[in-house]
Amino acid sequence: MLRKETVAMLLAGGQGSRLGVLTNKLAKPAVSFGGKYKIIDFTLSNCINSGIDTVGVLTQYQPLRLNRHIGIGIPWDLDRNYGGVSILPPYIKATVGEWYSGTANAIYQNKEFIDYYNPEYVIILSADHVYKMDYEMMLNFHKERKADLTIAAIQIPIEEAHRYGVIIEDVQNKIIDFEEKPQNPKNNLISMGIYIFNWKLLKSALASNDLLHRKSDFGKHIIPYCKHIGCNIYAYHFDGFWRDVGTLQSYWETNMELVKIVPDFNLYEEFWQIYSNNGSLPPQYTAETAEVKTCIISEAAEVYGKVYNSVIGNSVHIGKDSIIWNSIVMDNCQVGEGCVIRNSILAEEVIIGNGVEMGTGEWKENIVDPEIYNSDLIVIGESSVIPDGVKIGKNSAISGITDYEDYEGGILPPGSYLVKDGVI
């Protein structure tokens, strides 16, 4: 059997719970980004652009949308006679069914998939980051250094380093210490969650760790184990644009970076295209009554109102006399007439009535989840309905089909949490 040099494994099973109501009904990799894209598009496009045509996508949390989006991989040219994209959900084994209990456990449960292609290298990727990266260059680095394991690393502000795996390296980029989410990080060089392993090493490491830990995880178990048994571990430095978009604030900010005159993350270069599954949509229409400045607007959107500094998805309708400021409006949203929408994130298929005002009042701590909702942003979950003429305060979250009666006197005070479809 023809063998594949490299197989990519995409971890796409996480909920991304810090995105609040945005991930109620879908996994984080399926959340929209930059108008027409889904977050997973960046990693899938990186794979094919890097010459990797064999990709396993590990799904677990709410996989329906992800399955539909990926299909047989046509948009990314991953529909192959041999290789291509395979979606790998947890499955029932001889006696019991088993969920993926950790990142490494998920790979361990799919070792037969990887073995089928008999690869030299396996690249582990997480499907919830926004970046363009040539994995082939990283692989070349891995081969040059004769590494057993190479970890992609990026420098970030040290205040944020405690959320990631922190790397200490020597002058040859050899990793001498690795700490997963340390309280007092010693360095600002962090792991991007991208690993290239020699498959033989990974296979044995997975097997021995799976017996030791119930939720075996790359950062917590596999990397320390590899270090412990004396493997050559190298850090591959990446200095391009890379964002985790793990929190609502960072998700919003990263979207907003796209509307700058010359964005740091440039989607308009012909080189390194990002592919997505959008189907056949007509161009975007801007009406006589519209005013559109500093924003990006996706296909089939119809704008009759005013849009400033915002990111608008496919097939969005924005009614006359409505004003959208600093907001993200995802695919298929319908905004009525005479609305004012500030600093908001509208998930897909949201319907906003006429004369709705969003982003009113003084900032207040969110009553339910101040950890997740801790900015000015108003977040509306997928397929929600907002009735005519209501006012919605800052730092609020809404999900579900709401009626005027749900808003006391037509007002939702700042910091509120209104969820009607039962999912929290």
Next chain:
Amino acid sequence: MRALGVIFAGKGNDELQGLTNKRAVAAMPIAGKYRAIDFALSNMTNSHIQNVAIITQNNARSLIEHVNSSKWWDFGRKQGGLFVFSSATLGDSSYFYSGTADMLYQNIEYLKKSHEPYVILTSGDSVYKMDYNKLLEYHISKKADITIVCKDIGSSDNPTRFGVVEVDSDNKIIQFEEKPLETENTYVSTGIYVIRRRQLIDMLEELSADKRQDIATSIVMRYLKKKRMYAYDMKDYWKNISSVEAYYEANMDFLNKDIRNHFFKDDPIIYSKVYDLPPAKYNVGSAVKNSLISSGSIINGTVENSILFKTVFVGEGSVIKNSIILDDVYVGKDVIIENCIIESRDTLRDKSIYVENGRNINVIIEKNERYIM
């Protein structure tokens, strides 16, 4: 699988001034990101016609490039498929096609080896949406030999470009005149036909000794008295784009919401080849009114009542009105464009002015060196 489809895509020399120098009429860009042939192809696939031939002749390169991965229209199946026939590939009989009837005759083997009982014939240069199954049912119910889809174009176009049709109270065609020099009649043939496959083969073979030309002259007019021909009235939007005026109007019609919805929102929709381009980007200086803006475009200036195709760049201070800018055009700073069609991949230098007054539409084909972004 009651019918196979044939799309005529041969036109492509002088019909659209310089615009058809590098592409066939059927490959002309429409409505921001489509090409004319997308309409016929989508109609075929939406009517579940899976065996479709495109017959090309002039300037077919970009047309073939466009249809070459037939998956966008859901062709490329094990049953049927999309066939592209051009005039040079037919061995013994490889002479230039002298018309649509000749196109069919030279590809008669394709008609013979197919098994579908009916043939739908259409041109690739018309913008319309149609369920061919309804046409077929009509054809069968009228026990017609040939059914021609006809449309009253009123004053929207020039009837002398078409075949004009007269019908009786039962819609039976009693008079057919191809491209009359003068006519009061505005009821024209759309060039869409349905005919039984065996019947078509017989007619073509009967004609074989003669000079074969178009279907209208060689078949419709010659057999009019002998065979039962019916008109099927087209109520929906239909427009042939084979003149600069009609091409311009067909594009501008898409600024009308009802027409956009008809083609792109109301199922079934029109499909086209997918290009993975980023969303349209509007910068600080943009002022866009009543316009269609396609993916990958970046706007820094004023755009009114216009259609911008894919990856168009509009520089600061530029003003575009009532114009069509085809794919990949770079418009520099302070450029003024009014009532023009700008050919694809053009580069318009800073401060240049392209203004056409009056009712004419000017086709601009610049050969400036490409600005590399």
